[in-house]
Amino acid sequence: MALNTKGNILATASDKGTLVRLFNTETGEQLQEVRRGSKKSEIYSLSFNPSSTFLSCSSDRGTIHIFSLSTVQKKLEGKSENE
Numbered sequence: 001m002a003l004n005t006k007g008n009i010l011a012t013a014s015d016k017g018t019l020v021r022l023f024n025t026e027t028g029e030q031l032q033e034v035r036r037g038s039k040k041s042e043i044y045s046l047s048f049n050p051s052s053t054f055l056s057c058s059s060d061r062g063t064i065h066i067f068s069l070s071t072v073q074k075k076l077e078g079k080s081e082n083e
Contacts, residue, residue, distance in 0.1 A: 002046035002055075009048070009072060011055055017041040020057055022072055031072045036065050 002011045009031065010023045017040055022032045034055075036043070041059040048055055053073065057065045 002048060004048040004052040005050060006052065008076065009052055009069075011046045011048070013043040013046060013057070017043045017059055020046065020055070020067070022055070022069070024076065029075075031075050032069070034065075034067045037061065037063075 001013075003009070003025070004011075008025050010025050012021050012023070013019070013036075014021070018036055018038060020034050020036060020043075021030055022034075023030055036057055036059065039061070041061045044058045044060065046055065046057050048069075053069055055067045055069055057067070
């Protein structure tokens with residue numbers, strides 16, 4: 001698990017390590033779900049950049065994934081994905 005610097009977004013990894021879910025900590029709403037891969041792995045770390053526009057994920061597969069959080073930011077600002 002990881003919190004962003006503002007504490008309003010929580011990132012969690014699934015037991016299999018294939019999915020990462022992002023939640024609004026104030027409402028509990030799931031904001032986004034991203035796939036790290038299809039094979040089981042152990043997630044070593046989840047980390048937000050300072051402005052919470054990207055999330056990185058490292059695992060025992062020897063890879064690092066970087067996900068854009070533009071959809072999350074729009075949801076937190078109350079905008080639709082088409083705006």
